[in-house]
Amino acid sequence: MQNTAVTKRIAEPHTKPAIIRTTAQMTTEKAIRELEKARKLAIKKGQAAAAVSATIAKAKLAGLLTDKPESKPVRTIGFDGNYTEAARRVALLLRLAAKEKSDETQR
Numbered sequence: 001m002q003n004t005a006v007t008k009r010i011a012e013p014h015t016k017p018a019i020i021r022t023t024a025q026m027t028t029e030k031a032i033r034e035l036e037k038a039r040k041l042a043i044k045k046g047q048a049a050a051a052v053s054a055t056i057a058k059a060k061l062a063g064l065l066t067d068k069p070e071s072k073p074v075r076t077i078g079f080d081g082n083y084t085e086a087a088r089r090v091a092l093l094l095r096l097a098a099k100e101k102s103d104e105t106q107r
Contacts, residue, residue, distance in 0.1 A: 028061050028062075031061055032058050032061055032062065035054045035057050035058045035061070036054070036058065038050070038054045039051050039054035039055055039058070042054060
């Protein structure tokens with residue numbers, strides 16, 4: 001604390017703003033600004049589709065939109081209570097397994 005240069009250096013971080021931006025944040029902000037310029041130009045030129053595209057891109061970068069996941073029908077496998085059908089399927093599987101086993105032994 002007796003050295004004035006050290007004292008100034010210690011006090012320095014307290015006088016500077018506490019906001020530290022990462023490279024990713026600055027890049028995202030820059031991209032959003034550029035997309036806003038493109039959107040305004042598209043509106044000026046009467047290109048609605050381009051303006052909408054720029055708006056959507058801005059929203060995605062800002063995290064407001066995400067790509068919609070593909071919805072595939074989920075097939076549930078379960079027992080429907082039909083014991084006759086279940087027994088038929090089990091018997092079929094047993095026959096197939098026996099046939100496969102006999103084919104292997106013949107090789």
